[in-house]
Amino acid sequence: MEFKVNSRELEKLLSKVIPAVPTRTPMPILENFLFEIKDGLLTVYASDMEISLRSSISVVSEENEKYVVPAKLLYDIVRSLKDTTIHFKFTTSGKINIVTDFGKYTLNYIEGVNYPDIPKFEIDKDANEISINGNELKTAFDKSSFAMSKEEMRPAMMGTLFEFSNNGLRFVTTDGHRLVNLLYKNIKSISNNQYVVPEKAISVLSKILDDKDVTIRMNKSSMSFKLNDIELITRLISQKYPDYASVIPLENELTLKVNTKEILDSIKRMMLFSTNTTKRVKFSISQKELDIFAEDVDTGASGEEKVSCEFSGDNLEIGFNCAYVQDVLSHLTSEEEIIFKLHSATKAVIIEPVEKKENSDIMMLLMPVRLNS
């Protein structure tokens, strides 16, 4: 069995698929690509059993076969070659002979039948399909993925919630300390449903999405993202997502308006002074001035800064984890001004842009921490 392919084209193909190859895995066979040659089309698959990626190119070949090929070594060879024709020959003794004008290389392959059943997408009666611009989807991930939980105790929170409703498509992430709630109003789906997409799918998609449209298909157990020339399929997290709406406070009547860059710069400096273990920072809010204070109990260093603000209430003191404040604010830097909606020193705080957008709503939630005063 043999075929020929251009080195630059094969490099492009492999670079798309290799993000799904796991670096550490209890199943070493997943460190390989599956090469499927069928009717003059080479399809390359990679998977870590949670997500799978596949992409195809035309090759000159008349046979139909499947081979399991070392992923990293092959990718490293192909991308180190100049623009040339590569001639692949799979021998019956388990060797791949790769020949170019100036070199020949030999690798081992494994028969295709040994490759495991990787995530596939099957259309069933619950299947659903939408289309979304790739950049828009990437923006949603960029703004929300930081708040996914790393705690394995609650698997659903380790993913991103996709919620389809009459309002549009909503993305929710939370780790219990902060929450991101982003709604795209112009994405409508025929049915209302919730899907929890694992972190690995989100991070790989973030790398490969571009300004082209993406077709998302989903059923009860899996989701497919079809880009121009590549398809990512992911298993869904089966655990139900927590009821995020119930933790969003409704009575936060106090508003604190600040310039986003100004408060973020200040928070970044306060990070230097907050105690490493607690990262606590204190906001002392008055009508025109927000005073931010942090103290490192280990080194005795402390810092205090004043940020101008507009506050609708009387004086209020509230504590936060400085790192969480920085996370939230650094994902709102596209907004010039933001509003903190508060109720008291112990209630969750809502953070929103001052200027509303027509097609999307973004809202973040931050839990305060107790001040030892």
Add this chain to the structure above:
Amino acid sequence: MEFKVNSRELEKLLSKVIPAVPTRTPMPILENFLFEIKDGLLTVYASDMEISLRSSISVVSEENEKYVVPAKLLYDIVRSLKDTTIHFKFTTSGKINIVTDFGKYTLNYIEGVNYPDIPKFEIDKDANEISINGNELKTAFDKSSFAMSKEEMRPAMMGTLFEFSNNGLRFVTTDGHRLVNLLYKNIKSISNNQYVVPEKAISVLSKILDDKDVTIRMNKSSMSFKLNDIELITRLISQKYPDYASVIPLENELTLKVNTKEILDSIKRMMLFSTNTTKRVKFSISQKELDIFAEDVDTGASGEEKVSCEFSGDNLEIGFNCAYVQDVLSHLTSEEEIIFKLHSATKAVIIEPVEKKENSDIMMLLMPVRLNS
């Protein structure tokens, strides 16, 4: 005691000195800067006891004092501030109060007398001085530092030899497997001598050198590099440098001429196929063609490439450590063509550019490895 300084100016000053602050040290006081304020001049020192760096700026202050100040925290604060005036106030209770228009910060200091005696340069009867362009010095380090040894058994080889003679200034580095020998003919010194400069000094200098001239002063035990606005002082390695000249073969009569980029690209691919532990690669040289072969005994993968060449001898087979060949060749990429001068499969190989330069000579040496054939 107090003084005022512009944040950007102080940031520039600290950024120059901080490379000497050790990240791990048995003497925690070295994780600080020494601030010396004298006659309106602030001089900041940092040291790991092997090298020291110092730089100064004018400040508005009428007192003369020394303080030991947390290096990383202060540097992080200063560089996170916008362009503003910083007001430093050292209280008698061991606190530094740092005040700007919008914030105030408190750090702890230690009395200056507690800071250890760091490397200083003293002019003695053996002292000597030369001047060299900063870029030229940086180029010498860039081309040679990779070959310094990491083996603590032979301390001299862990540094770079500076050899002054009637021929000029010679830089030599070697780890016993490869050797770099670079001569700058236009640098003349009044006396002939050898100095061995530790790796840390070389790596810090590489970061701070620019196109300005550098004054190098040296005595028996230390060397000073005076740049425009910063001085680096390093202790010298006291062990005698090995007799490098005796390992350079004189009878290597066979010449192999190759294109540098072509052979380097090929060697990089062969790295993928060579066995991880030995990195062995085989050169089979004939009059017009160099055949490079590597085989990974662990995975069974192998690669073979042909590079066109001009060889003055009959057929010759010789083995190398692929990583060492790559190191040497990647530091000769400014040369279009290079010559390997060989004698036999067991003798050291000389690698030189085809085109000689008027003011400098560079020569590298590579030890072959045995081929199991």
